[in-house]
Amino acid sequence: MPSSLTRRSFSFGLTGLLTAPAFARASSFTPAETPPMLETLKWAPKTRTRVQAVMSEYGQYSEKYDQAHRPYAVFDWDETAIVGNVQETLFHYMLEHFSFLLPAHEFRHLIHTHMPEKALPAPFTTIAGKPVSQPLLVEDILEDYRALQARYGHLPHPLSLEDLDNDPAHQAFRARMIFYYHSLRTVHGGEEAQRWVLRLLAGQTITDVLALTRAANEWGLGQSITPITWRCPPDRAGKSGAVEATFVQALRLTPEMADLFQILQEHGIDPVVCTSSLEDCTAFFATSAEYGYNIPREHIYGARLDEHKKVLLSTESAKYPFPYGSGKTAIIHKYVIAKRKRPPLMIFAGEESSAHLLSAFPETALCCLINRKQSDSMTPFLKEASSQRSSATPRLVLQGRDENTGEWIPEEASIFLGETEPRLP
Numbered sequence: 001m002p003s004s005l006t007r008r009s010f011s012f013g014l015t016g017l018l019t020a021p022a023f024a025r026a027s028s029f030t031p032a033e034t035p036p037m038l039e040t041l042k043w044a045p046k047t048r049t050r051v052q053a054v055m056s057e058y059g060q061y062s063e064k065y066d067q068a069h070r071p072y073a074v075f076d077w078d079e080t081a082i083v084g085n086v087q088e089t090l091f092h093y094m095l096e097h098f099s100f101l102l103p104a105h106e107f108r109h110l111i112h113t114h115m116p117e118k119a120l121p122a123p124f125t126t127i128a129g130k131p132v133s134q135p136l137l138v139e140d141i142l143e144d145y146r147a148l149q150a151r152y153g154h155l156p157h158p159l160s161l162e163d164l165d166n167d168p169a170h171q172a173f174r175a176r177m178i179f180y181y182h183s184l185r186t187v188h189g190g191e192e193a194q195r196w197v198l199r200l201l202a203g204q205t206i207t208d209v210l211a212l213t214r215a216a217n218e219w220g221l222g223q224s225i226t227p228i229t230w231r232c233p234p235d236r237a238g239k240s241g242a243v244e245a246t247f248v249q250a251l252r253l254t255p256e257m258a259d260l261f262q263i264l265q266e267h268g269i270d271p272v273v274c275t276s277s278l279e280d281c282t283a284f285f286a287t288s289a290e291y292g293y294n295i296p297r298e299h300i301y302g303a304r305l306d307e308h309k310k311v312l313l314s315t316e317s318a319k320y321p322f323p324y325g326s327g328k329t330a331i332i333h334k335y336v337i338a339k340r341k342r343p344p345l346m347i348f349a350g351e352e353s354s355a356h357l358l359s360a361f362p363e364t365a366l367c368c369l370i371n372r373k374q375s376d377s378m379t380p381f382l383k384e385a386s387s388q389r390s391s392a393t394p395r396l397v398l399q400g401r402d403e404n405t406g407e408w409i410p411e412e413a414s415i416f417l418g419e420t421e422p423r424l425p
Contacts, residue, residue, distance in 0.1 A: 035061040036266045041256045042408040046389070047368060047397045054366045058345055059267030070270055073346040074332060077275035077282045080350030080370055081293065083406040084220065084251035086285055087277035091197050092249055093216035095174040097158035101203035104146045110199050110314055111138050124183045126241030127231065133240055137180060140238030144173035158215060172236040178245035190352050190375060191324040194276050198303050202314035206280055209312065213281045220251030225406050248417060252406030258292040269345060273300045274331055276324050276353045301331050324353040329360040352378055371398045371414040371425060382425035
């Protein structure tokens with residue numbers, strides 16, 4: 001019997017997560033007579049059938065297989081291979097535990113962006129409903145940061161909640177930072193907000209970031225999926241007024257994707273991740289056998305920051321495209337197509353930044369979209385996928401999930417957070 005990749009278990013155990021992750025690479029194998037099949041799990045049946053058909057038609061069990069130009073599938077990481085967003089989870093964790101290392105005068109440069117001098121648009125008001133001045137909001141954030149640095153800067157980071165002890169400055173800081181992040185997304189869009197949240201890692205070493213990522217992953221996986229509201233205490237209203245911000249902390253592993261990565265490699269098709277999150281944070285997750293994904297490190301592309309003496313700077317790598325919108329497509333062209341001389345065989349998308357990628361490769365055989373509330377640029381692709389559900393060989397397919405549990409469901413419709421009935425786009 002020909003050898004094949006060993007099927008790996010998908011472990012949810014906390015003991016496994018707390019141990020150092022093993023980093024795996026796909027090994028070579030001789031094709032078997034019967035092509036390996038995806039586990040049924042919670043795939044939408046038609047979507048699973050279509051993905052399996054494309055693997056069987058173009059993988060190494062087919063006469064169409066081209067070893068000289070190995071086929072590959074491109075994956076978003078956030079909201080696709082996992083439920084949730086690894087960068088936002090890290091951001092929330094850093095706020096919860098005040099894990100920032102820059103001195104206040106350097107942190108100031110990260111906060112000042114090209115936001116309007118006038119009041120922020122609705123719904124970005126104080127808790128009392130009054131307009132919020134962006135410059136005054138920045139002043140209040142910096143004042144909170146200075147206070148926290150003065151009190152806790154000498155302690156090892158990340159700080160424990162016992163160390164912070166319901167400090168009003170900490171409560172105000174985290175509320176204002178989330179409020180600022182949400183307003184930045186509204187005023188300047190998702191790409192600018194993503195660049196900003198990445199720059200907050202400045203001052204950390206990669207070792208620091210990986211330690212924080214591990215802690216944030218464990219924290220996120222253990223959290224209930226529910227809206228969380230952070231508020232400024234009344235006695236910490238500052239110059240801009242007391243604000244509050246609500247976000248959903250959701251992070252869950254997806255066994256269907258772990259199995260898919262395995263089966264793709266058994267078919268001789270390489271999974272390639274291209275995500276807007278920091279590359280090192282994503283690689284920590286994606287290469288780990290403990291988390292169940294086992295993707296080779298060289299197949300993972302994400303955002304990159306410059307470094308000086310192994311410390312991250314607040315500037316992005318100049319010669320590397322930023323993986324958002326057309327930047328994702330540029331990365332695939334530069335680092336994958338240039339070597340393999342072929343477009344992606346399949347694309348799996350769930351991030352809001354992937355519309356350009358989906359439209360750039362008309363030769364791609366299949367695009368699988370996670371059915372979730374999406375950006376304006378992604379919505380047309382979701383609706384097109386929905387319209388192709390009656391086709392025997394659709395090019396765009398949907399996969400549904402239950403956002404209340406963080407699990408896929410075996411249909412194309414999704415149950416959105418706080419709802420009970422599945423819906424199509």
